Amino acid sequence: MSESPAAASPYEVLGVTPSATDEELRRAYRRKLRQSHPDVGGSAASFHAVQLAWERIGSPASRAAYDGARYPGATDAGGAGRAAGPATARSASSGVKARMYGHPGGHSRQRYLALLREWAGRGTTIDDPYASDLIRSAPREIRHRLAKALAEEATAQLIAGLGIGYTAWHDVATRDDVEKIDHVVLGPAGLFAILSEDWGAPVELRRGELVGDALEPGEEPLADFAAAARILAKSLRVRFTALIVVAPDEAVTEPFSLPSRGRRAMVVVIPRSRLVGVLRDGIAGMERGSFEKVFELRSTLQNGIRFVED
Template sequence: MFDSPLSASAYEVLGVDPTATADEIKKAFRLRLRQTHPDAGGDAAAFIQVQRAWELVGTPEARSVYDRGHGFGTAPGASTPEQDWSGWRAPAPRTDTRPKARAYGHPGGWRRERYLSLMREWAGRGVDLDDPYDPALVRSAPLEIRRLLADALAEEATAGTVSDLGMGFTVWHDVATGTDPREKLDHVVLSPSGLYGVMSEDFAETARFRRGEIIGQNVDGRAPVASLLARMRVIARAAKVRFGGAIIVLPDDDLEQAVTALGKVRGIPVVVVRRSTLGMVLRQGVPGARDIGGNELFDVRTRLQQTVRFV
């Protein structure tokens, strides 16, 4: 939960300055534990965050690693082990030789490019930056820019999961659904268990639900479920195919249960899943989704291949 470009730092969760002493951090930790403890009327998710923040900065060794990895200065009295932070960079080329899913398009590509463009404009007035993924720079950027990077990372993580499922799966990334690239469909996944529209999100908070929709402070009125279904309808009409289900993928820390079924929304089964559970869901199928097999699987793949355009 602390590695998202949108998340609060461990220091912010504890309510201290990054230059705080070890004693100040310990006092803040105890105070925040009392304030957030569920038995005292606090929020369970916040209580867990406080404990995790203490694990990250509660000892000199852990704090040094955290500070170097997240762009903070060296903590007072902390050691300085070498560590390279690469979590917000584009993933390195994969060398795994196992059979992969058929994949088309560039997952997270449009948002990565948009992020770099806006970051250079904001931080360097269009000039090249030494490191546009420097943690301190990212943390100080406006929310709009950080959200682009968070979403790109989420899409890349989903793409890696689907790729590992093998040749029985076909996936199209960054699928255009109109003239506005912001309204793209993150992934279309064709599997033996069905045809799915998939949206990859990172809200850096525990997801909550109301009337078949995801809500929360960082959701910011975007209506992810409704948006996903609307984009799926565009592809379904253009390719003359029927989606069996809709899947929204969240980081594991953002979802209390591995799979949250929202039931049928506008006739389409919708589930919200933890990232680590996505592979299982795609193999077994979304509850209530229509299976695809035999000649129909080949026909659907052909229709999509002839129709899909990328942003």
């Protein structure tokens, strides 16, 4: 079971509320175990999820530990409301890092906090917006916003370690009515637009679009991403080498791609552990950039990119 804030909690897997009694929890577990068993039409994945949920909250001790835990990484990470701006990352211990501009995850964290306050109700005081019990009780849409912020921050950390030959812009604005681009990365292998995501469950490619249990019917993340990248590329008068969707390793076990078509660049969906390799070496079928183009494009991007407002 994923630790992502967007993932179904053990209570949701068992179909009970966090206030359920121990006896209600036990009955729900037995019922879900019967319903999800592969011998009666269930799936191995759902059967395993039920067993894992019971391991998490089945005993009073494990339930207390789960209820009292805090989500790893769910902290303000240096001030989510900070305005986007240049911030070349340097570290005395690890040498010069990639040039970084903007505030990765900042907009998604602000959206999370705004949605959380709206859901809690006007006048309600929220002492800790990252308390696990509060996050788990929030609707999936709100939890997904926090998961996305954490995903963007994790991607930015990997990009920062690529070295001085790379430049990255985070939370890049496209158009008022179109979603932002999470990251734009320029390096020797090319120019990439990156979408960092965590839906809390595995996704797969079907008929040119991502599908999964955590995606709403009609949701088209690849189409929306491609449309935003197309708008940005046109406004900057640049061409992306590829569009990259980065998801947690447990959500995408193996990379898959859509070839370029018309004005749409190649789309690659990869687990997070593969991102550094793709940005450094490219991927099969991907047109590689040139060292000279990096210098030509950097000033164009620096002068033309605008950041989303929190």
